[in-house]
Amino acid sequence: MSARVESGMAGGSLASKIVIYGLLLVFAVIFLTPLFVMLITSFKTLDEIRDGNMLSLPQHPTIAPWLSAWGTACIGLTCGGIKGYFGNSIEMVVPAVAISTLLGAINGYILTKWRFPGHKPVFALMLFACFIPFQAVLIPVARVLGMVGLGNSIAGLVLVHVIYGLGFTTLFFRNYYEAFPSELVRAAQIDGAGFFQIFSRILLPASGPIIIVTVIFQFTNIWNDFLFGSSFASGDGVPMTVALNNLVNTSTGVKEYNVDMAAAIIAAFPTLFVYVVAGRYFVRGLMAGAVKG
Amino acid sequence: MAQVSIRKVEKQYESYKAVHGIDLEIADEEFVVLVGPSGCGKSTTLRMVAGLEEITGGEIWIGGDLVNDVPPRDRDIAMVFQNYALYPHMTVFENMAFGLKLRKFPREEIKKRVDEAARILDITSLLERRPKALSGGQRQRVAMGRAIVRNPRVFLFDEPLSNLDAKLRVQMRTEIKKVHQTVRTTTVYVTHDQVEAMTLADRVVVMNQGRIEQVGPPQELYHNPATRFVAGFIGSPAMNFIPVRVLNEGGLQVQLPGGERLMVPPQRTNRYAQFAGKEMTLGIRPEHLTETHDSEKPGVGRMNANVEVVEPMGMETMVHFKIGKDELTARIDPAVHAAPNEVLPLAVDMNQMHLIDPASGRVV
Amino acid sequence: MSTTTATRAISHERASMRDKLQDWLPRLVLAPSFAVILLFVYGFILWTIYLSFTHSRMMPVYTLTGFDSYMRLFAQPSWWMALKNIAIFGVLYVAICIALGLTLAILLDQKIRGEGVLRPIYLYPMAVSFIVTGTAWKWFLNPGTGLEKTMQDWGWTSFHFDWLVNADMAIYTVVIAGVWQAAGFCMAMFLAGLRGIDGEIMKAAQIDGASTYATYRRIVIPALRPVFLSAFIVLTHMAIKSYDLVIALTGGGPGNATELPSTFMYSYTFTRNQMSVGASSAVIMLMTVAAIIVPYLYSELREKQR
Secondary structure: OOOHHHHHHHHHHHHHHHHHHHHHHHHHHHHHHHHHHHHHHHHOOHHHHHHOOOOOOOOOOOOOOHHHHHHHEEEEEEEOOHHHHHHHHHHHHHHHHHHHHHHHHHHHHHHHHOOOOOOOHHHHHHHOOOOOOOOHHHHHHHHHHHHHOOOOOOHHHHHHHHHOOOHHHHHHHHHHHHHOOHHHHHOOOOOOOOOHHHHHHHHHHHHHHHHHHHHHHHHHHHHHHHHHHEEEEEHHHHHHHHHHHHHHHOOOOOOHHHHHHHHHHHHHHHHHHHHHHHHHHHHHHHHHOOOOO | OOEEEEEEEEEEEOOOEEEEEEEEOOOOEEEEEEEEOOOOOHHHHHHHHHHOOOOEEEEEEOEEEEEOOOOOOHHEEEEOOOOOOOOOOOOOEEEEHHHHHHHHOOOOHHHHHHHHHHHOOOHHHHOOOOOHHOOHHHHHHHHHHHHOOOOEEEEEEEOOOOOOOOOHHHHHHHHHHHHHHHHHOOOOOOOOOOOHHHHHOOOOEEEEOOOEOOOOOOOHHOOOOOEHHHHHHHHOOOOOOEEEEEEEEEOEEEEOOOOOOOEOOHHHHHHHHOOOOEEEEEEEEEEEEEEEOOOOOOOOEEEEEEEEEEEEEOOOOOEEEOOOOOOEEEEOOOOOOOOOEEEEEEEEEEHEEEEEOOOOEEEE | HHHHHHHHHHHHHHHHHHHHHHHHHHHHHHHHHHHHHHHHHHHHHHHHHHOOOOOOOOOOOOOOOHHHHHHHHHOOOHHHHHHHHHHHHHHHHHHHHHHHHHHHHHHHHOOOOOOHHHHHHHHHHHHHHHHHHHHHHHHHHOOOOOOOOOHHHOOOOOOOOHHOOOOOOHHHHHHHHHEEEEHHHHHHHHHHHHHOOOOOHHHHHHHOOOOOHHHHHHHHHHHHHHHHHHHHHHHHHHHOOOOOOHHOOOOOOOOOOOOOOOHHHHHHHHHHOHHHHHHHHHHHHHHHHHHHHHHHHHHHHHHHHH
């Protein structure tokens, strides 16, 4: 790849280099601007927002909007900031990610190393489940959660996210284990290991990368989910994304843009943090979810 | 230690049959090699013995137990795989101890057995390493060590040397033979390399298209192949096959495609007389096509070769030539002059001839 | 040796029972996951389809009424608005993302110094919730506070950019924010595709006398066909599902100017108490997605068997 356009560049000279770098930088600026504007706005006072320029740095930086967003901003009728909702999201995302990843790993293990007649249609059905528009199941899920008493509860959201995440987690692990040498499984069988022992002692220790990919993918998806959160939760039980939207659309009093921006950054922080720390795995997850092969 | 009986064993996959009802009795302490081209069913057979493939017909007995429905771990066997199948996250010691640990052997016993196996295989200094830090030959030893510590009734080897380079392969071959001489466990060994089969086996089983072609000690297969397949498969370079017509005109003889005739030695005439007038295939190994001498042994005939390619190998020279459409190889003394596009007279040791019925492929 | 023989004898006693279990264990372990998916995905889809043939309003009723809800659905001007919008949004979103993603990928593939810094910058919006994206762009595109005001402050007093509140143009703001979010993802896909092309082919083309432009046009872009297909599938699928972005950016407004099938479905089902109409719109969304995804998955799964 490095050899690739070397010769092209050699012909292309300095001018083309300047054009290429110029374009790339322009796009970089465009991509960064919204984040930049959010950041500086969140540190401005409302007066400065009203009178000043969107792109100018805060003259009197203040963290008041952040404190307000976290602890005192009004969402609907309650004025406790977003901290409670941030907690809701964490309570939802941790078990949902853990359970769906574990089940996906076991399913992937079975679908590659313990194939049974009919494993292909089973996998195909699980795979297609990844791609349905959730609108097609929204009404029944709402009814069923209500019937079993999980409506408006974090547990209900966990359940829904586990179920509708299973297709993807299974897909990830299946593709990973497909390349895992079956010889090792056979050797372990002969060594006397059973179904669960082979999984826990042979495959799992070798699954580090795919576990990271899956956890990040699921974490990002579930944390950022809005549809399920807004459909199956309400009031104090909603996750972060729904609360943010409610905060932004709460129309009582003066519109506090700085608080909105601070809250938005707080809502985006966990996934952005994961992205910055483990971007490589994040991209791999996106690709695995996109290019199925 | 145990004998292994394979009785009318079949393997049917959804669309095709990989193994067609084979029978094989393997004696206690015997070293048997299954050999054949890829897809001949040898690995499938081995895996059925191991319990890794379901047996779709027939029976497999190990040491007097019918094991058809016994899972691999309860068959008391150990297996060495082509890619070694070492657990990457375990040290050499842990790899070798894994099977014993799962069987809840006491710690001291495990240590004793691993140390003993490591000593036999000369890998004591590697016990704390991980497979990644080992060379191909060392991994191979560990894989064998893992089999030895179990002290199983049967060792199974699935093409264990095919991933090693040529030199190491020869070394490890010797190693495997030594180990077998030390521990004397019944061994079933699968390979596609006939040299490996010849050098290792007490008995060789040649397989082709899901069937057994011939079973026998290496020398017997070499000198008395039962079929054209075995004749062509065993021995390197491979046996020459020449389409001939058997004639009975002043003694039994065979006529080559070019018209030359070779006398059948008297002790064979009875055997071959019935084929007079028929089209048969003459099989003759390259080492029995040699340079001519002033006085030949009885039964040696002569033919002329239009030399195409000469390959000096040092202690001998291979000469490739054509008769009709068939490529033949002769093995001559390097001192004898041979050059492309020249005619080279060759001595044919007809005492070593094989006559094959082209219709059945059987050696008559 | 004697201990092994003893354990062997015992193990044989229990062998058959345990072996049966061992044979079935994988299927037993997989069964709950599969059953749950059968029920919650396929069962619920059937349930939704059933509801679309009823007159359910706030609560489900189970008396079949034929295609009534579909008639009512297609009699709604806002459903037609949603269809028109998804067409505009879908086409522009997919086309621009692919064009921009491919451009960025090719530029980045020119042995760029600092690629490691630039690439994450293009991709980071993908890690952010659509709600956050919508909130940010809502602020950014707001005529009173955002871009318009900034430009006017800078002296370009005639600058007008009121798409967000202009019913004719609002859907294009959704396109802008959507592209901002997903273009980097497209870039990553194309970049992976480019890196997968054998460099020797490109060298050979250059030795054959192809210009850089011709090399890309004739060799590289044709070789990226599978990536185009994947990108198209994924983006179309994302476009049809997009819901959060519209909610956060425009709330479907002004009026119903940015209504999409997804927002339509939600509002008819949960706020307007026309559950059967909502269900029929969901069925139509599902059929659209299935028409794109099923052939694609089918070919992907088949290819892998070879």
